[in-house]
Amino acid sequence: MEFDVVIVGAGPAGLSAACRIRQLSEDISVCVVEKGAEVGAHILSGAVMDPKAINELFPDWEERGAPLNVPVTQDEVLLLQSQKGAVKVPLIFAPGFHNDGNYVISLANVCRWLAEQAEGLGVEIYPGFAASEVLYNDDGSVKGIATGDMGVAADGSQKDAYMQGMELHAKYTVFSEGCRGHLGKQIIAKFNLDEGCDPQHYGLGFKEIWEIDEAKHKAGLVIHTTGWPASKGTASGSYLYHAEGNQIAIGYVVPLSYDNPHVSPFDEFQQWKHHEKIKHYLEGGTRISYGARALIKGGPQSRPKMSFPGGLLIGDDAGTLNFARIKGSHTAMKSGMIAADTLHAALTGGAEGASDLTDYADRFNGSWLDDELNKWRNFGPLLHKFGGIIGAALAFIDQGIFQGKLPFTLRDPKPDHLTLKLAAEMPKIEYPKPDGVISFDKLSSVFLSNTNHEEDQPCHLTLKDASVPVNHNLALYDEPAQRYCPAGVYEIVEEESGDKRLQINAQNCVHCKTCDIKDPTQNIEWVTPEGLGGPSYPNM
Incomplete structure (x- = not known):
């Protein structure tokens, strides 16, 4: 199938790009492919949304029924000192958490709304099709993508329901897969787009939605916390957002630069919920959703070149999240809109250097998006x-006093997968057992994510060397995949012979990409499973 523009990923960046292109010209054909069973099925974010970008894209978004229904009414920042102790931090010392004019949202529902707007503008959207391969022209430029075959058995044979994937060819291909995009990672490597950059850095974010006692619910209340129970040296952060309908969204972010291989991010999150300030809201409530997703946090120092022959990287495929504000929706949308302006100019013959879209950087660098991220x-x-x-105190000096205008840029050259110390040198951590009321185990949590994969298919969590998990990772780091995975995918199993092996329960995978990021030898590679697989988030 031939299009002017093919966009990989129906997140806020990709959908905003699609909408903006069609706003500029009805003569440009646009196709969006999305691996989730529906738009929004794989979208997970806090989220408090800055409406700056949506105001530009659809100034009449309120009349169009955009699901921005809960304006922020109150901000609180807490330093948790122990399971009971907490100190309220004045907002003057937390400049990133001023949320006046912002909205508590479900990003999944915002993406569903954006998809409706895109289709109304003539964009073709294909959910349930995983883009599995980048296609190239003879001159090395990107030609488009191929979707994965359907109906392939675990042994590689074709089942009765076999259906070959499609090739989608485009004049320009845009990768907006989100954090650690499978194809975006390949594009960065092929075209050396990260040359001269710091390595990208990541966090693992958890989210649960709870329905709570109406008497405790305060629509628009936004709480951010730091401190307990974060492991020593780990600057974890957390949030509790009061949404609509007596629901709250709670979440916890663990930077994947942690050094103790005994850390279990999932258990840190479950333990955090027992703090008196958090538990107060959860008691008597019902947990209705769970999910996890890696997020990108390297900043401009880690952002690769975003253009290449035949296409663009946008959103968190490129790293546009503002980690200091824990906000990436408006930045992703703006990056997509800038991409649309660039593509429109290239396709209508008005852009110099259009063959590899080098003017995208000029447009990006001249925007409020670049100003904010810098x-x-x-x-x-x-x-x-x-x-x-x-670090937070120094960040206050940087932001609160100097407004981010200090004449230097700090570098962070050590990638997250190289930060682990030997298990024998680090203290073991005994996490409390879940009580089944406030805290829960991984498997019951994954159940709430509605995760499903066709069982008889090739494993999408691949090992470059099958001996590494036991001979290297288990021996040196007590195989950290057992703990960093938020879905119980990885287990060390002891055979009757006494030998140990890594068991991969790929059926549980919520597509968070943490294993692809944190594995100390980069031996695990996440590839696309069969389309429709993965979580099915309702309103995350």
């Missing part, structure tokens, strides 16, 4: 270098 560029490195307390 203002907060030192936040992540400060936390990595100095920890949650001292």
